[in-house]
């Protein structure tokens with residue numbers, strides 16, 4: 001395949017409700033969509049970086065810059081290549097995994113559309129629909145949280161994830177358990193808000209039979225997570241810390257995680273995601289598909305990944321209306337707690353032109 005050029009499109013989608021985590025409150029999702037144009041087909045990719053470097057070091061304007069100045073020109077200079085060659089071609093440029101993931105995905109989508117193969121088929125999916133969990137933000141009060149959880153359970157979500165931070169952890173978990181019982185699949189996500197010295201406090205979550213506690217400590221504190229795993233009975237899951245198959249192997253070897261949240265944007269793409277999946281399966285480490293409030297473009301791709309055999313825990317692949325009143329693609333609607341895995345070539349979805357243009361704040365064509 002030869003790249004003709006890439007369109008960088010910034011979109012801005014209002015959230016249906018503020019989404020508060022330990023690193024801030026979001027009311028709008030700015031996202032960067034890539035459209036890779038080749039002689040055979042066009043492909044889409046979504047860069048999951050936030051507008052500000054609050055979840056990780058990457059941020060949207062920085063991603064656009066590194067794509068414009070380094071990553072896209074590098075693929076232009078490569079002449080003919082396939083999607084498997086994208087990561088090696090971009091390796092000389094250090095880091096920028098979310099930017100690289102978006103570009104690799106757009107190239108992979110174009111290649112698969114030209115071949116008439118779905119991403120699910122290409123990755124090795126074994127399911128045609130996946131069970132969906134939901135991520136619930138930090139709320140103003142316990143009653144507000146309980147109401148929100150009731151709504152999501154009513155909607156059919158099969159797993160509840162509560163965002164936590166110091167001062168909002170044991171009591172919200174206790175309230176959800178008391179209100180909805182012990183059978184609800186329940187987990188928490190701290191987004192690195194705690195420190196090694198909080199182990200005794202986090203052990204107070206042990207009686208609530210949580211599926212996992214996600215990324216309690218700093219993304220670079222692998223040893224701290226291994227020590228914490230010895231001090232609490234709730235299984236430790238890593239998110240921000242897992243940036244590659246190598247980091248997953250190291251975290252597993254050090255006993256820093258019993259479960260892994262795989263996010264294709266965080267690890268550099270869907271091909272690296274499959275490598276992490278395969279590694280975790282080989283070590284009997286369950287994985288699930290995380291979410292970055294993707295539009296339908298990223299959501300479609302995540303559903304293909306979540307259908308692989310090692311994804312044995314419900315992910316954060318929620319329906320479009322969890323976050324958006326109007327998506328840039330046809331909305332993904334929850335059906336009996338599941339979402340369908342797209343079956344068309346490539347991502348299997350396309351933006352709806354009017355919906356896409358309505359939320360577009362900037363487009364930029366980068367010829368190569």
Ligand SMILES: CC(=O)N[C@@H](Cc1ccc2ccccc2c1)C(=O)O
Nearest residue numbers: 021026050055135290291292293316
């Ligand atoms: C679904 C979920 O909890 N996602 C992330 C956190 C997160 C939260 C808010 C975000 C807002 C804009 C872009 C990315 C974001 C990611 C997580 O698992 O840690």
Ligand SMILES: [Mg+2]
Nearest residue numbers: 189214215239
């Ligand atoms: Mg997380």
